[in-house]
Amino acid sequence: MRLAYLWLRERGQFPSDAPTTLLFTTHRAGQVTPAELVDRYDLQCKPVRDLLVDYLTERQPTLDYATLKGLAATLAGNFWADLEQHHPGIDALRLSPETATAWKGRLVTKTARRRQSDGTVITVTEPRTSAPTVKMTVRAFYLDIGEWALSEPERWGRWASPPPVAEAECSVKKLERRQKSKSDRRTRERLPVLPALVRVAIRRLKEATTRLDALNTAPPGSTFTVLGETFTAPKSSIRPDGHPTAVRDAGGDRRDLGAEERQAFWAWATIEIFRHTGIRIEELQELSHHSIISYRLPSGDVVPLLQIAPSKTDQERLILISPELADVLSAVISHVRDRTGQPSAADSQLRPAREDLERADAPALPVEHQP
Known part of the structure; x- marks a missing residue:
């Protein structure tokens, strides 16, 4: 099916912007519009929803897609959807001190689901490490609207209002220090086991290569034993080189020794390149x-x-x-x-x-x- 897709695409049977492979179509979604990003959060206030869409559309040319997606999640999800949930009927960006304080209080923590060792799932409340970043994004949103209102008052003027977040609340120095400390601790914990990881990668590659070499030398339809495992080679192969890669083990299960060798090789190569660079x-x-x-x-x-x-x-x-x-x-x-x-x-x-x-x-x- 994948080969047929490539042939049809090369013959011009699909639009010019069609994905290069079928894998990109079935497993990897493409970009969505700012309106679709905002509509994921089912906002009730349509004027504010339209404002967020216009804001994201205005920012889109200067942002990569990942940043745009994160911006939509912060403004539409962490900010306005939360306000609508706890303050029904809200329809203006100008927040009262009580409303702003309550939102910032809820932002400090988040609810997460954690799977226990016995398989059960529990709900826990834990600190939200990204809270300063969310506050900074919301403050930037308000400041952008206020600045754009000076040049286009007919478009942005009605939404200009003081930001609910003060500049002093946007400090991320503590967050950056905690993140660096966490990253350094993770590195210290994993570094001692790096030699073991390298040894396992080398061993897996040698074993996978040995199995594949044994298959390439085995006659079609024969049974061969390598590394204590018994395999049955297929009687024929449809591969251009004539060397099959799929076999049946002693239990009758199908195994692709070629795919195992490729996975082992690229795992080893990835680890080695990371380790040396x-x-x-x-x-x-x-x-x-x-x-x-x-x-x-x-x-x-x-x-x-x-x-x-x-x-x-x-x-x-x-x-x-x-x-x-x-x-x-x-x-x-x-x-x-x-x-x-x-x-x-x-x-x-x-x-x-x-x-x-x-x-x-x-x-x-x-x-x-x-x-």
């Missing part, structure tokens, strides 16, 4: 064949460098490729190419990319990380 997930997904560059020192020596595209920090970086990292990158390049040095049939050099945060397809890129 410290880059982020988004940066790993954007590594391409052009990210590996060379630099000639004044002494004449040539050193390999890994070019990291700008992402969260909006800064381009160059990382010196160590011998260990060079081995990993070499294995990755070999894995996506066949023995002739050309892109293999299973792993094409140009892969359709997906911007998960933007909920949109990106142009095909010669990415290295192709799990």
Whole structure:
């Protein structure tokens, strides 16, 4: 079905903005409009609902989709939907001191569902760590409306009102310190088990490779034993290379040894690249064949460098490729190419990319990380 979708798309049977693969259609939703983002919260006051839609539409050209979605969740969900729930009939942005104080009091905590060890689910009340960020967003919303009302009073003037949040309430220094402390503690807890994780990844890759090699050498329809497990190879294969990857184990269950080898390889490669570079997930997904560059020192020596595209920090970086990292990158390049040095049939050099945060397809890129 997926192959048929690709063929029909290449023949122009679908609109030009159709997803590049069927996977993007069935498992990954695209962007929705500001109106649809706001309508998720079933706001009762239509004028305020329309105001939030206009505000998000005005901000949309300067925001990425993830930020726009978070902004809608804060203003429509955490702010106005909460006010409508506790103050029925509210229809104006100008809040009384009592109403503003009550909303900020409710914002401090949140209700969460936690699954216990026995499988039961309980409801608990815990502090809302994002409360300062929500207050800052609401204050910015009010200040934007007030500023726009000066230039377009006919559009925004009726909504201009003092913000219910003072500037002193928007300090996020404590929140940032708590988040950094939590992140550092999580790193300290996980760092001692990193060698064990590396050993397990290497072992899984060796075992998966051994099973797949045994299958490739086994005659069609034969039974073979590897690593203490017995498998039955299929009598024929529909793969172009003639090597099947699906087998039946001793219990009669189907196993895809090729998929297991790919999963084990990319798990090992991901762990090793993270371990030797410290880059982020988004940066790993954007590594391409052009990210590996060379630099000639004044002494004449040539050193390999890994070019990291700008992402969260909006800064381009160059990382010196160590011998260990060079081995990993070499294995990755070999894995996506066949023995002739050309892109293999299973792993094409140009892969359709997906911007998960933007909920949109990106142009095909010669990415290295192709799990």
